[in-house]
Amino acid sequence: MKRRNFMSLLLAAALAATAVLAGCGNGGSGKATVRIGEVTRSLFYAPEYVAIAKGFFEEEGLNVELTTTPGGDKTMTALLSNVIDVALVGSETSIYVYQQGSDDPIINFAQLTQTDGTFLVAREADDSFDWNSLKGSVFLGQRVGGMPQMAGEFTLKKHGIDPKADLELIQNVDFANIPAAFASGTGDYVQLFEPTASIFEKEGQGHVVASFGTESGLLPYTVFMAKQSYMNKNEKTVQAFTNAIHKAQLWVEENSAEAIADAVLPYFENVDRDILISSIDRYKQQGSFASDPIIDEAEWNNLLDVITSAGELEKRTEHSELVDTSFAENAIEAVN
Incomplete structure (x- = not known):
């Protein structure tokens, strides 16, 4: 933006x-x-x-x-x-x-x-998660120009993933509605803050597989x-x-x-x-x-x-x- x-x-x-x-x-x-x-x-x-x-x-x-x-x-x-x-x-x-x-x-x-305060949440648990798993997936991201999205893209690029070419990036969902969109079936992966990420894990709606905070410095x-x-x-x-x-x-x-x-x-x-x-x-x-x-x-x-x-x-x-x-x-x- x-x-x-x-x-x-x-x-x-x-x-x-x-x-x-x-x-x-x-x-x-x-x-x-x-x-x-x-x-x-x-x-x-x-x-x-x-x-x-x-x-x-x-x-x-x-x-x-x-x-x-x-x-x-x-x-x-x-x-x-x-x-x-x-x-x-x-x-x-x-x-x-x-x-x-x-x-x-x-x-x-x-x-x-x-x-960064967001975590990468996948629909399925993955104890051997590899960032390359995101290639070809649908990624429910954050607002264009906001720090969560920019830190997310920075991390993806660090792992050799082009966020515009290697996955389907959804960025037209309002910030407050992102968790509900994922819960309703939009996306294979989503970027979430706590406590939403942990709530999703407890309810079986998603699983934290990586942290953007540890990745982006x-x-x-x-x-x-x-x-x-x-x-x-x-x-x-x-x-x-x-x-x-x-x-x-x-x-x-x-x-x-x-x-x-x-x-x-x-x-x-x-x-x-x-x-x-x-x-x-x-x-x-x-x-x-x-x-x-x-x-x-x-x-x-x-x-x-x-x-x-x-x-x-x-x-x-x-x-x-x-x-x-x-x-x-x-x-x-x-x-x-």
Whole structure:
């Protein structure tokens, strides 16, 4: 998807995002309120929920209002139209907006996840899985231009598979409907986040055969970002927010999957505890949760390589243009 199409989607989604998120206020707490829009509800974002559940935001004098806005386009629309203050979404969205020309760029300030969060799910279990098995298959992928799809294509190419020529790639299913499409019979393979992947395994609808997170390397995959103007006017709030996230990161690193599952259970009321535990353990084992909020340059450059490989980057946007590590650095000094 060309960047002009991405921006068109942002405009088209603006009214819907506003309708979903309108009505956010101070909550009457006297604390500074931060309205967060997350791109999806996933155990991939466990540290975010831990920061809320364990009271780390409150400790920092913040009241947070969390809304899920499925899809990067909708989340970015909400941020651009001031319906939310902070977005939790893939860094690529900030690049797309920047390359359209903006006098108020979206700045990445705190990293939450550092790998791709999707898993390759097959219809049948395969203990001796080989990536070449995908050749000639029907692959139910993610949105064009989004990080899951680009990381997926990057991995396929690394294994000598041309995603456009060696398989039938389906990319016209809305992000929120991909699991249902696979469950109804579309595709031989699908790319899914947790806990959906584990739920499919438990129900016998699919089997995890590989991880795109371990295959595509370290990336600033999901990041907290805000408008430059917001950050300039609310430096103390952004710093407090980053401090709370780092407290949660350290807590997640130091605690078991069972303890984390118990902390985030209120955000996944319809998911069995054993599924929460196995999903979190998968992410912990492959190092998906960032241990600190710093978005480093090496990871940023790997991100640019992935986007370039997908043909979605008009020009390389340097780390210094869209990343501010000062809040993360201060958080590490304050919290550790």
